[in-house]
Amino acid sequence: MTTLIRQLNFAGQDTPLRAGRHSGNSLVSTVLMASPEQHSEPLPIILVVYDHLVNEEMLHAICRQLAEAGYLAFAPALFAGQQTETPDAGTLTDNQIFSALDFVANQAVGHGGDLRRLGLTGFGQGGRIGWLYAAHNPQLRAAVVWNAPLRPAISLQQPLTPLDAAGKLTAPVLGLYGAQDTAITHEEIALMRQALKAAGQPGELIICPETASAWPVPAAGQSNGLQQQMLAWFQRYLSPADPAPRGP
Numbered sequence: 064m065t066t067l068i069r070q071l072n073f074a075g076q077d078t079p080l081r082a083g084r085h086s087g088n089s090l091v092s093t094v095l096m097a098s099p100e101q102h103s104e105p106l107p108i109i110l111v112v113y114d115h116l117v118n119e120e121m122l123h124a125i126c127r128q129l130a131e132a133g134y135l136a137f138a139p140a141l142f143a144g145q146q147t148e149t150p151d152a153g154t155l156t157d158n159q160i161f162s163a164l165d166f167v168a169n170q171a172v173g174h175g176g177d178l179r180r181l182g183l184t185g186f187g188q189g190g191r192i193g194w195l196y197a198a199h200n201p202q203l204r205a206a207v208v209w210n211a212p213l214r215p216a217i218s219l220q221q222p223l224t225p226l227d228a229a230g231k232l233t234a235p236v237l238g239l240y241g242a243q244d245t246a247i248t249h250e251e252i253a254l255m256r257q258a259l260k261a262a263g264q265p266g267e268l269i270i271c272p273e274t275a276s277a278w279p280v281p282a283a284g285q286s287n288g289l290q291q292q293m294l295a296w297f298q299r300y301l302s303p304a305d306p307a308p309r310g311p
Contacts, residue, residue, distance in 0.1 A: 066130035068097045068123060071137075071174070094167055095138040096174065097126035102133075107180035107301040108171045110164055111138035112189030112196075125184070132294050134301075135176045137167050141189075156220040160192055161199050168202070180204060180301045184293060191215065194225035194236060203234040205300035207293045210240060213251040226251075229258035235265030237296045239289050242272045 071094045098106070109129050113122060126136040141160055155163075164183070172178050183206040185193030190211025197206045213225045238255070240247055252268055259266040271289060 066097055066127050067100050068095065068126060068130075070094070071096050071170070093140065094170075095122065095126060095136075095140075097123075097130040097136040098175065099130055099133060102175060105172075105175055105177035106133060106135045107182060107297070108168060108176035108178065109134045109136045109297065110167060110181070110183040111136050112141065112160075112164070112183060112185035112192050113138060114186065114188040116187050117189075128290060128294075129184075132297070134182070134297065135171060135174065137171050137176075139163060139167050157192070157195060157223065161196060164192075164196060165200065168200075178202060182206065182297050182301050185209070185211065187211070190238075191225055194232075194238075195223060195228050197234040197236050198228040198231035201233045205234055205297055206236045207296050208236060208238050209289075210244060210247065211238060213247060213255050226255060226258055229255060229264060229266070230262035232259075232262075232264045232266060235267075235296075235300055237292065238266070238268040239292060240268065240270050242270045 095111075111122070111126060111129070113125075117125075122138060126138055129136040141155060141163055168176075168178060168181055179202075181200075181202050181204055183193050183196055183203060185191070185196075185206070186209045190208030193206045193208040194211055194213075197203055211225060215221070215224055217224065240252065252270065255266075256268055258264075269289075269292060
């Protein structure tokens, strides 16, 4: 399938897209969009939330892959210019990020998106946001997160962890992790699985045994199968035009 990748310019609009940069706050006015070249019916929307570890080449590959599978991918530069391993004074608050993602999702409707079939995929700190956004926006129908911290340090800007949100999810979340990732412990994985089970919430965590980090764009010549896991999750939850009933 032929895909199109372009930048959408929100400059001049009433937008909450603000990124806290080390040089001060500045407006994020562009969002990367990827779509099939031709489509007539509204398509499912995938919000792509990424941090500084995802470079431009990887971002384009991720968005193109989603578009080839029949989705509209929208990737706002929420963490532009930030080092996001730990919270600091220049970091966006969670509520600012939620408002920004709500804004992008609504803007996507004007570009051929179906808000009834809203998904999210997030990487690193963007994956942390994915867990929390699944407890924030009841319109979200599915999320896939990659290497998302489960019990990171908290701050005034980031007061909650994904473990805190486990009992409040309103959308099924697939968490993809590398078994050799030293930043996310097996104990944290076990705690999240227990929390999801105890709350009766939809969610699943998959560990890739041979990698330090789970990424949808593996090294050249390698395949970890995680791309297919992501697409299968979205296929399962975003395909029907009429949303299926959710679990508790």
